[in-house]
Amino acid sequence: MLPRSVVPERRTAPAWRRPAQTALDRTRSTPAKEPTLSAHRAEPPAFPGRFTASGVFVCFEGGDGSGKSTQSHALAEWVRAEGFRPLLTFEPGDTPVGRLLRSIVLSPETGALADRTESLLYAADKAEHVETVVLPALERGEVVITDRYVDSTLAYQGAGRALQLSDVEWVARWATHDLRPHLTVLLDLAPTSGLGRFEERDRIEGESMEFHERVRAGFLAMADADPDHYLVLDARLPVADISAAVRERTRPFLAQAERVAT
Numbered sequence: 001m002l003p004r005s006v007v008p009e010r011r012t013a014p015a016w017r018r019p020a021q022t023a024l025d026r027t028r029s030t031p032a033k034e035p036t037l038s039a040h041r042a043e044p045p046a047f048p049g050r051f052t053a054s055g056v057f058v059c060f061e062g063g064d065g066s067g068k069s070t071q072s073h074a075l076a077e078w079v080r081a082e083g084f085r086p087l088l089t090f091e092p093g094d095t096p097v098g099r100l101l102r103s104i105v106l107s108p109e110t111g112a113l114a115d116r117t118e119s120l121l122y123a124a125d126k127a128e129h130v131e132t133v134v135l136p137a138l139e140r141g142e143v144v145i146t147d148r149y150v151d152s153t154l155a156y157q158g159a160g161r162a163l164q165l166s167d168v169e170w171v172a173r174w175a176t177h178d179l180r181p182h183l184t185v186l187l188d189l190a191p192t193s194g195l196g197r198f199e200e201r202d203r204i205e206g207e208s209m210e211f212h213e214r215v216r217a218g219f220l221a222m223a224d225a226d227p228d229h230y231l232v233l234d235a236r237l238p239v240a241d242i243s244a245a246v247r248e249r250t251r252p253f254l255a256q257a258e259r260v261a262t
């Protein structure tokens, strides 16, 4: 090994370490460089939200059993029929490490977890998901449809658990590069109805009704605060009616997706 004094200082990263420009670099609200550590200390960074200019990012949110999976599949089918490429995905668990995280957070055998541990495990799943699945697909101009995203952690860990919402949000926004869906569809349903749609309960579904009521209120508050990016639908409506409303709100965004070559 060379002594430190003769190792030339590298002022810029070598080309192989410099990331290529991504869809995220071309978002509408883009601090291209991470603030320095001292900047973080002086002024906590705000999270204004970043929306990619390529591809379309649609998210389904709502309580357990509200119909997210049914509707995400229906939207993906329609997107394909319209001549675009859908990428159907979900949180937690749609990456190799995410599968392990999912089994930890959802398996009843895990038992009690510290609220912060649970929050960080979900955040880790999101970080991996955004970096390896969501962003690359948006970069390719695809229509990414995710069953749950950051709002789920804001509702379940932020409103449901005894954690400071702003802390949960900071971690989740940081984990996801503050990437936001162009549209979030909130399927609103009373927890008694949603949980009544199936018999088995995972670790989170097994929480009290008060917990699930706080989660529902958390989702509704987020949608209320930002109507431009949310579509709230009554999840008791017939499946076909919900699908039609979702298609109508999604259609204008397809202009920024890549058509499949024919």
Ligand SMILES: Nc1ncnc2c1ncn2[C@@H]1O[C@H](COP(=O)(O)OP(=O)(O)OP(=O)(O)O)[C@@H](O)[C@H]1O
Binding pocket: 062, 063, 064, 065, 066, 067, 068, 069, 070, 071, 147, 197, 235, 236, 237, 238, 239, 242
């Ligand atoms: N609009 C609807 N009306 C009545 N039943 C519905 C409706 N949408 C979905 N369902 C039924 O409710 C159950 C749960 O639906 P689905 O799996 O799509 O919900 P989910 O929100 O993805 O659930 P989870 O939170 O467990 O992931 C399924 O049996 C599905 O057929």
Ligand SMILES: Cc1cn([C@H]2C[C@H](O)[C@@H](COP(=O)(O)O)O2)c(=O)[nH]c1=O
Binding pocket: 064, 090, 091, 092, 106, 122, 148, 149, 150, 152, 153, 154, 156, 157, 204, 205
């Ligand atoms: C993404 C995310 C999810 N959860 C909870 C919500 C559900 O109870 C489960 C996921 O189960 P699903 O059948 O796949 O919907 O996890 C959460 O608490 N925090 C999150 O960030």
